[in-house]
Amino acid sequence: MEAFEIRQLFKDIYGQPELLVRAPGRINLIGEHTDYNSGYVFPAAINKETYFAVAKNESRTCSIYSAYFKETVSFDLDNLQASDKSWANYIIGAIDQVQKKGYQVQGFNCVFGGNIPIGAGLSSSASVECGLIFSVNELFVLGIDPVEIVKMGQKAENEFVGVQCGIMDQFISVMGKKDHALRLDCRSLEYDHFPLKLGDYCIVLCNSNVSHSLATSAYNTRKEECIRGVQIIKAHYPEVDTLRDVKLPMLRHLLPELGEDVYNRCKFIVEENERVLQSCGQLQKGDITGFGKNLYASHYGLSLEYKVSCLELDFLIGFTIDKPQVAGARMMGGGFGGCTINIVEKSYKEEFIQTISEAYRKRFDISPEIYEVEPAAGCSKLSMAANLSTTGS
Numbered sequence: 001m002e003a004f005e006i007r008q009l010f011k012d013i014y015g016q017p018e019l020l021v022r023a024p025g026r027i028n029l030i031g032e033h034t035d036y037n038s039g040y041v042f043p044a045a046i047n048k049e050t051y052f053a054v055a056k057n058e059s060r061t062c063s064i065y066s067a068y069f070k071e072t073v074s075f076d077l078d079n080l081q082a083s084d085k086s087w088a089n090y091i092i093g094a095i096d097q098v099q100k101k102g103y104q105v106q107g108f109n110c111v112f113g114g115n116i117p118i119g120a121g122l123s124s125s126a127s128v129e130c131g132l133i134f135s136v137n138e139l140f141v142l143g144i145d146p147v148e149i150v151k152m153g154q155k156a157e158n159e160f161v162g163v164q165c166g167i168m169d170q171f172i173s174v175m176g177k178k179d180h181a182l183r184l185d186c187r188s189l190e191y192d193h194f195p196l197k198l199g200d201y202c203i204v205l206c207n208s209n210v211s212h213s214l215a216t217s218a219y220n221t222r223k224e225e226c227i228r229g230v231q232i233i234k235a236h237y238p239e240v241d242t243l244r245d246v247k248l249p250m251l252r253h254l255l256p257e258l259g260e261d262v263y264n265r266c267k268f269i270v271e272e273n274e275r276v277l278q279s280c281g282q283l284q285k286g287d288i289t290g291f292g293k294n295l296y297a298s299h300y301g302l303s304l305e306y307k308v309s310c311l312e313l314d315f316l317i318g319f320t321i322d323k324p325q326v327a328g329a330r331m332m333g334g335g336f337g338g339c340t341i342n343i344v345e346k347s348y349k350e351e352f353i354q355t356i357s358e359a360y361r362k363r364f365d366i367s368p369e370i371y372e373v374e375p376a377a378g379c380s381k382l383s384m385a386a387n388l389s390t391t392g393s
Helices: 003-013 086-100 124-139 144-159 168-175 216-234 248-253 259-286 288-304 310-318 348-366
Strands: 019-032 040-056 059-065 071-076 108-114 182-184 191-195 203-210 326-332 337-345 367-373
Touching: 003 019, 003 040, 003 059, 019 124, 019 168, 019 259, 019 288, 019 326, 019 337, 040 168, 040 259, 040 367, 059 086, 071 086, 071 248, 086 124, 086 144, 086 191, 086 348, 108 124, 124 168, 124 326, 144 168, 182 259, 182 326, 182 337, 191 259, 191 348, 203 310, 203 348, 216 248, 216 259, 216 348, 248 259, 248 348, 259 288, 288 310, 310 337, 310 348
Parallel strands: 059 108
Antiparallel strands: 019 040, 040 108, 040 182, 059 071, 182 191, 203 337, 203 367, 326 337
């Protein structure tokens, strides 16, 4: 759904909205599984967004309509409790964080929905949390700092929803900048925007439309393996607090003690952090070829060393290898399904979409979903006028 449709839905249900807000989803160009290891990530907000129409209702009750689920949930601000509707807990958890920080919120009505594909790994959940907090901040003039909105969004997901996500998704949804990617230091939260100058290339996402049951258990296991690796390394190198501090010679020296699996997990994280830093410089110089090679290296590390890929994702990447019009590609996200990100020549885009879709259907009898995306701004207010711009500014 688009912004004008959300506005109209609000008018049909509640009357005239006071405020219209957009909150983007995201891609992560490179830097996978580094966030919970205090490393670097390199995401960009994208022009796939969740929209919020809101207005005060002069009560202590909030009424929220989800355009995606076509359901309404109401809750009492003085007695917040988890809902049996999972989608509502992202909203309730966000308000819970605002109130815990001492900000005064009154009752409001809200309609939200958008065009971020659900389950594609484009962080629709972070856009809901941060977009809702951004909306109430504007509606009630609370004066919440943008980075505080980020932290509240993450805590809502960690504490109320129960998903132990890192901070990247919320950070880029709030702090994104149009036509830029953002390098985030997940330890210090220092960040820098880098112009995303792709020239003759565009960003194409291929959604595998699979989600394997290994995803959650393997994710938790990888985190545990990284923690175990740090414990072993720190016993020999006391200056090491996280894998961010580890150098490859340390790992090689401790290979017998680490064991092959933990060694490989640690090696991937150390090298992935370096790839993020290299990629920032490459894009600044317009070195798309070098950047593309780092994307492939990231995928091979994720598949062979971190072991979070799957047959479908490896097939999608393998399809691009002999295509000179594709500068680079890799799986994106936690793994075992979701999307691949591909840097494709604009003139080849339509042929690429057709041929990779046909090959994937023939191999797996599944139709992939293909999205072309562009870097967009973080959360922002939208004009209430009839012809709405939904790409941010």
